[in-house]
Amino acid sequence: MIFSGKGPMIGDAAMTEDADFRRRLDEAAGATESTLATLLGAEPLPGEIARPARLLEAMRYVALGGGKRLRPFLALESARLFGVEGESARRAAAAIEMIHCYSLAHDDLPAMDDDDLRRGRPTAHKAFDEATAILAGDGLLTYAFDVLADPATHADAQIRARLVLALARASGLGGMVGGQALDLEAEKASSPLSQEETLRLQAMKTGALLRISVDFGAILGGASAPVAAALGRYGDALGAAFQIADDILDAEGDEAALGKRAGKDAERNKATLIGLLGLDKARERRDALVEAAIEALGETGLGAATGVLAEAARFVALRSN
């Protein structure tokens, strides 16, 4: 518990909070799994002509049965800060997870990262076929916006439209999809990316979706602008710490714990801060980001309620898979 002296949680409370965090993380994963399973049921919704069985099976394969569900956890816990729980938060969180899962299925494709293993299972194009993996991704991407725009997610259309806009902007051309495009370009480039370019690439590829998960809580909870901004700073710092931790795991991790192949970054000449700064400096930077994340939580003025999110920042930085 290397940061136990920082942020809203102090001293001996840390171990209690940690247990609380683990329970909440598990609860969020369970709620997300069950919400996704319900949304991906066999029965067509009004306006759907049919739900083709094999495509649906592939979408369920991609979306269900795995992952820490970190983004849904962040959305659910951020919403909880403002007293928002239940179906609204769960559906919104599930929509973010659909975007995350579709991006994994597309990134794993032979034309992209060409991975055979994901979360300890064959990737979608291995378990099904390439065309089905592409379409399952397209289907999940589309369904995320269906879920958010549906009145079942929130009675207020203004909030639904804000969720759609925020998620689209974080996950498209100017966010996640753009980041993946830059990443593929960087692999082929003759000269390595600068630190600034690497940070921007990572902010787009992984940071934007983590940040928007926290923003979802603020949108659902009707947070004031300064509180939303402080939460956003938390999300940005957590996202950056997450990516460094990810790079460290790839450099040091073992495949069994990761559920995917390790050492890929170096092999592919991927742009990482470890390559630019070395492992020690990268770790320092990660730790500073966790401190910044926890400081931003303090600036929300929401007090002890943010303890679970502070623990999430530590977890993200120090996780082993």
Next chain:
Amino acid sequence: MIFSGKGPMIGDAAMTEDADFRRRLDEAAGATESTLATLLGAEPLPGEIARPARLLEAMRYVALGGGKRLRPFLALESARLFGVEGESARRAAAAIEMIHCYSLAHDDLPAMDDDDLRRGRPTAHKAFDEATAILAGDGLLTYAFDVLADPATHADAQIRARLVLALARASGLGGMVGGQALDLEAEKASSPLSQEETLRLQAMKTGALLRISVDFGAILGGASAPVAAALGRYGDALGAAFQIADDILDAEGDEAALGKRAGKDAERNKATLIGLLGLDKARERRDALVEAAIEALGETGLGAATGVLAEAARFVALRSN
């Protein structure tokens, strides 16, 4: 002008209407091209971190410079029936076209239909590479919902949320994406699809997006339920006629006019009504659908204003590319 005696347009008026229709179709194409070009500009929107140049170029390649823009035309003309013109209608129409264009880029991929030519130009994965074609598609798909949810599209969030939901539902698992999945499955199946299965596949793959284009007009215009339902019946009939016409073009068409390879359906054993009914019966069915479409326009009670949409139904059925 084989249907000139039917529907709201009668006798000698038909030729005038036809010129009017052509002008409106050209205008809609021009407005759509310019709206798409503006939306796909180099400057990042608020909340976007950056717009990577090569990805943006691929998205522009996929979305700009081609096509009849039939879906935007239908959305613009349907909206005009209710007095809605200008930016709202153009942005909504552009969003539909983004979905259409992304679906073409993904369908053309080697893992799917494996086409080299589209609108007389190399397909996206030929002009760029497979990964970029996939990401350009993902980017356009995501951006469509960004555009609809943005307050610039409509001041009323209720309407923006309805547009998002309608488009997502028509183009996802239970619509366009599902239809493409069924189509690929049918190619590999040992026994041919029944007529019912073929009609459902086509309603999903092409019908749903054409239908929703018309629905967009009703949503933007605040149409009453009976008027929206009649317009919807027009959209369904037009969508079905479009698909039969498409199949006839593939069976008879020449590649120069089509801008893509002809005769693919038979070669791939694609499910078409021509295969099931023969050319003559398919033509009869197409003509009956055009009559049904025009009849539905009469049921909207909107009178002569629907003339251009009636002409569109004829055009869709009898087009040569």
